[in-house]
Amino acid sequence: xxxxxxxxxxxxxxxxxxxxxxxxxxxxxxxxxxxxxxxxxxxxxxxxxxxxxxxxxxxxxxxxxxxxxxxxxxxxxxxxxxxxxxxxxxxxxxxxxxxxxxxxxxxxxxxxxxxxxxxxxxxxxxxxxxxxxxxxxxxxxxxxxxxxxxxxxxxxxxxxxxxxxxxxxxxxxxxxxxxxxxxxxxxxxxxxxxxxxxxxxxxxxxxxxxxxxxxxxxxxxxxxxxxxxxxxxxxxxxxxxxxxxxxxxxxxxxxxxxxxxxxxxxxxxxxxxxxxxxxxxxxxxxxxxxxxxxxxxxxxxxxxxxxxxxxxxxxxxxxxxxxxxxxxxxxxxxxxxxxxxxxxxxxxxxxx
Amino acid sequence: xxxxxxxxxxxxxxxxxxxxxxxxxxxxxxxxxxxxxxxxxxxxxxxxxxxxxxxxxxxxxxxxxxxxxxxxxxxxxxxxxxxxxxxxxxxxxxxxxxxxxxxxxxxxxxxxxxxxxxxxxxxxxxxxxxxxxxxxxxxxxxxxxxxxxxxxxxxxxxxxxxxxxxxxxxxxxxxxx
Numbered sequence: 001x002x003x004x005x006x007x008x009x010x011x012x013x014x015x016x017x018x019x020x021x022x023x024x025x026x027x028x029x030x031x032x033x034x035x036x037x038x039x040x041x042x043x044x045x046x047x048x049x050x051x052x053x054x055x056x057x058x059x060x061x062x063x064x065x066x067x068x069x070x071x072x073x074x075x076x077x078x079x080x081x082x083x084x085x086x087x088x089x090x091x092x093x094x095x096x097x098x099x100x101x102x103x104x105x106x107x108x109x110x111x112x113x114x115x116x117x118x119x120x121x122x123x124x125x126x127x128x129x130x131x132x133x134x135x136x137x138x139x140x141x142x143x144x145x146x147x148x149x150x151x152x153x154x155x156x157x158x159x160x161x162x163x164x165x166x167x168x169x170x171x172x173x174x175x176x177x178x179x180x181x182x183x184x185x186x187x188x189x190x191x192x193x194x195x196x197x198x199x200x201x202x203x204x205x206x207x208x209x210x211x212x213x214x215x216x217x218x219x220x221x222x223x224x225x226x227x228x229x230x231x232x233x234x235x236x237x238x239x240x241x242x243x244x245x246x247x248x249x250x251x252x253x254x255x256x257x258x259x260x261x262x263x264x265x266x267x268x269x270x271x272x273x274x275x276x277x278x279x280x281x282x283x284x285x286x287x288x289x290x291x292x293x294x295x296x297x298x299x300x301x302x303x304x305x306x307x308x309x310x311x312x313x314x315x316x317x318x319x320x321x322x323x324x325x326x327x328x329x330x331x332x333x334x335x336x337x338x339x340x341x342x343x344x345x346x347x348x349x350x351x352x
Numbered sequence: 353x354x355x356x357x358x359x360x361x362x363x364x365x366x367x368x369x370x371x372x373x374x375x376x377x378x379x380x381x382x383x384x385x386x387x388x389x390x391x392x393x394x395x396x397x398x399x400x401x402x403x404x405x406x407x408x409x410x411x412x413x414x415x416x417x418x419x420x421x422x423x424x425x426x427x428x429x430x431x432x433x434x435x436x437x438x439x440x441x442x443x444x445x446x447x448x449x450x451x452x453x454x455x456x457x458x459x460x461x462x463x464x465x466x467x468x469x470x471x472x473x474x475x476x477x478x479x480x481x482x483x484x485x486x487x488x489x490x491x492x493x494x495x496x497x498x499x500x501x502x503x504x505x506x507x508x509x510x511x512x513x514x515x516x517x518x519x520x521x522x523x524x525x526x527x528x529x
Contacts, residue, residue, distance in 0.1 A: 006386070115392070177373065178387050179385075260413045261414040262413075263411075267413065339414050
């Protein structure tokens with residue numbers, strides 16, 4: 001067994017990226033993500049990679065587009081307001097079928113908002129990381145070890161499906177330290193990047209990376225092909241964790257840091273004899289429909305818990321589709337609920 | 353469920369986050385689950401600083417510590433803020449050089465230690481945080497000194513190895529105070 005180390009989520013993410021072959025990082029500092037850029041700035045030059053602090057988030061995402069076109073593993077990271085700036089570039093990356101990893105350590109919004117943890121960018125991450133028909137895979141780790149594992153998975157999925165992948169964390173996950181073991185990280189088989197613009201050596205036709213298609217017939221065909229890929233991702237890549245769902249009357253649905261608070265509240269409720277379970281989506285897109293669909297037949301109600309005014313709750317309602325009431329409880333603006341506060345919500349909804 | 357939820361609080365620059373990291377590392381070496389969550393933002397630059405550390409036999413849910421079992425307070429604003437929140441049966445260790453009052457609570461154990469003055473008298477300036485840790489270890493028995501010394505070796509970067517002995521000295525001083 002290798003030795004465990006104690007690292008912040010931000011630093012662990014950066015180290016995991018370097019270990020799985022990320023050689024290029026373009027960023028621009030913003031709280032509460034800055035330690036990630038800082039770690040990259042220190043480590044990349046020592047380990048044969050490139051770190052560049054761009055003049056803006058917009059510049060950084062376009063540098064990601066350039067590096068991804070050349071076939072290298074590339075990443076950028078930011079927090080909420082910075083991600084809004086990157087959205088144009090992310091749409092171009094999606095439209096060019098380019099693999100890359102984008103990190104959002106969410107903070108309160110809208111606008112400059114605050115710097116404390118939030119989950120109010122769920123809609124942006126899962127619905128509209130830019131204009132046009134398109135998606136990015138969105139992964140939402142809940143522990144620092146899971147940050148490490150999902151970072152590796154993010155790079156692998158990006159290469160397998162030729163798509164941007166977002167890691168959606170929050171300020172607390174970025175800032176907190178937990179023990180991690182880099183040896184435990186599983187890997188996927190990735191295809192060769194024969195589409196990359198690496199120079200023809202006068203031995204093959206030019207590869208072209210582009211998102212401009214003037215002929216509507218061509219564009220429709222390309223988008224439809226991309227959606228066939230999305231269907232495969234939805235069928236094969238959804239990830240979630242379930243706890244205590246065998247006999248559940250009330251199902252908590254929460255992701256990331258909120259899922260940890262929900263787990264604490266669930267354990268407190270169980271000690272009081274309340275049949276409470278938890279479904280924790282790990283992929284937010286594709287949204288894990290299976291466990292919620294199954295539980296819709298048996299559970300009496302659902303309670304979606306988020307650090308927002310209610311965003312993921314809409315995906316839960318789409319799956320449950322009227323078969324049981326789906327309630328929502330959230331805090332926003334950088335506030336986190338306590339387990340006791342959530343337990344009171346659970347008790348109220350179960351009529352206790 | 354056996355978990356110890358700790359809040360360490362004081363001014364930026366007193367080594368609050370480092371002291372918390374030391375306890376988290378000690379917990380890790382003792383094969384416990386641990387989490388360390390700092391306050392972050394403008395308070396890092398001269399204002400109050402605090403960190404929440406949980407050491408637990410079980411998987412750690414929320415990393416927040418709204419009601420600590422243990423409070424280590426190194427300044428008055430932190431003492432005033434967190435003292436009422438400590439769980440009944442909990443432990444408060446505070447630096448009586450900097451906090452000119454004590455807790456009126458009768459449902460918690462209260463330990464005063466003249467940490468900042470002791471540090472200055474013993475030529476251990478800046479190590480009041482480690483004196484506090486020593487006092488806390490003695491009062492709580494959470495970890496033995498050896499585990500904490502091994503954790504210290506993990507926390508002190510090689511560039512500051514010269515400070516290792518002074519840190520150990522400060523911890524022992526607090527432990528025997």
